[in-house]
Amino acid sequence: MITIKVPCSSANIGPGFDVLGISLSIWLELQVTLSNDDTSSYPLNCALTYEGEGADHVPLDADHNLITRTALYVLRCHRQRSFPPGTCVHVINPIPLGRGLGSSGAAVVAGVILANEVGKLGLSKDRMMDYCLMIERHPDNVMAAMMGGFVGSYLRELDAADMERKEIPLAEVLPEPAGGEDTGRDPPEPPVGIGHFIKFGWAKEVKAIAIIPQFEVSTAVSRSVLPKTYSAKDMIFNFQRLAVLTTALTRSPPDADLIFQAMQDKVHQPYRKALIPGLPEVLASVTPKSHPGLLGICLSGAGPTILALATENFDKIADEILARFKAENIVCQWKLLEPAHEGAQVIHS
Ligand SMILES: Nc1ncnc2c1ncn2[C@@H]1O[C@H](COP(=O)(O)OP(=O)(O)OP(=O)(O)O)[C@@H](O)[C@H]1O
Numbered sequence: 001m002i003t004i005k006v007p008c009s010s011a012n013i014g015p016g017f018d019v020l021g022i023s024l025s026i027w028l029e030l031q032v033t034l035s036n037d038d039t040s041s042y043p044l045n046c047a048l049t050y051e052g053e054g055a056d057h058v059p060l061d062a063d064h065n066l067i068t069r070t071a072l073y074v075l076r077c078h079r080q081r082s083f084p085p086g087t088c089v090h091v092i093n094p095i096p097l098g099r100g101l102g103s104s105g106a107a108v109v110a111g112v113i114l115a116n117e118v119g120k121l122g123l124s125k126d127r128m129m130d131y132c133l134m135i136e137r138h139p140d141n142v143m144a145a146m147m148g149g150f151v152g153s154y155l156r157e158l159d160a161a162d163m164e165r166k167e168i169p170l171a172e173v174l175p176e177p178a179g180g181e182d183t184g185r186d187p188p189e190p191p192v193g194i195g196h197f198i199k200f201g202w203a204k205e206v207k208a209i210a211i212i213p214q215f216e217v218s219t220a221v222s223r224s225v226l227p228k229t230y231s232a233k234d235m236i237f238n239f240q241r242l243a244v245l246t247t248a249l250t251r252s253p254p255d256a257d258l259i260f261q262a263m264q265d266k267v268h269q270p271y272r273k274a275l276i277p278g279l280p281e282v283l284a285s286v287t288p289k290s291h292p293g294l295l296g297i298c299l300s301g302a303g304p305t306i307l308a309l310a311t312e313n314f315d316k317i318a319d320e321i322l323a324r325f326k327a328e329n330i331v332c333q334w335k336l337l338e339p340a341h342e343g344a345q346v347i348h349s
């Protein structure tokens with residue numbers, strides 16, 4: 001059996017919109033077997049089963065599921081028209097969908113690795129990232145999920161021909177149904193080296209409290225409310241904090257006042273409050289003074305999950321945030337998470 005494990009991730013960490021991501025300890029798992037079973041009656045030759053978050057509505061045929069559609073894109077770029085006969089994939093997904101914990105990023109990373117394994121493609125993690133970035137076009141979640149830990153990344157400026165390939169509409173990269181219009185043509189291959197990254201340190205005492213509301217905000221909707229242009233003042237506000245934050249989070253013991261201020265943001269959070277009732281009040285509800293141990297608080301990815309970084313007092317910090325959401329009639333669960341420094345893993349057994 002081949003086991004593929006991909007961590008969830010929290011993107012932005014306040015000022016680092018589309019730049020920063022941290023992978024965290026909730027793991028999407030694929031259990032993959034290549035057997036003599038006849039899978040020819042399944043779409044694309046792949047028998048897919050699923051348990052966990054999204055089990056009641058995630059598509060379960062390989063033609064429509066994000067993980068297998070992603071895998072098929074990579075296979076077709078390598079002139080393999082479907083999965084090898086006898087492919088069975090069981091998905092175990094504890095990552096809540098559409099909550100800002102990188103569920104789609106994990107699914108895309110898992111799909112690319114699935115293709116690499118069943119297609120015996122021998123791609124490096126760096127090259128697999130290019131395929132991920134053709135699908136999830138902002139690098140923060142996929143880079144953290146693939147590489148692990150606290151990661152900063154940028155997309156390289158591509159030359160005109162590569163840029164054209166990179167900007168091919170998503171519907172052409174990832175048609176749905178995936179096998180619906182197999183024209184026999186190979187799909188657009190990604191340019192090489194689209195995204196570059198660096199792993200930052202992470203002070204060992206810093207843990208992540210994820211407060212997860214019981215409603216979904218799709219990333220596409222949450223991006224559609226953002227402005228197209230920003231004032232120099234707001235950009236400089238974020239740049240100043242971003243530069244300080246990436247080092248502040250490596251220092252032991254962490255400086256709570258420095259980190260709290262460095263996690264403020266003027267680029268995405270203010271615009272997303274319309275989608276997340278009570279967001280400004282939640283973000284203002286805990287400070288290092290009111291809740292010792294708290295380092296900083298922000299929206300996780302595109303929301304609605306709230307990420308609070310802290311060294312202690314986890315229950316009290318979570319209780320306060322839960323109470324603020326409750327005042328808006330929003331029920332949440334919360335989890336204490338650790339960084340997943342290893343990133344995506346493949347285990348052969
Ligand atoms: N395990 C999975 N299997 C199939 N589809 C999935 C899986 N995980 C996520 N998806 C798809 O991705 C969608 C959620 O992606 P979306 O980008 O909106 O949110 P997110 O990735 O959870 O949050 P964020 O990007 O803010 O961290 C789901 O509605 C579903 O279509």
Ligand SMILES: N[C@@H](CCO)C(=O)O
Nearest residue numbers: 011017018219301302
């Ligand atoms: N940087 C992205 C992360 C969500 O996928 C955003 O905030 O829209």
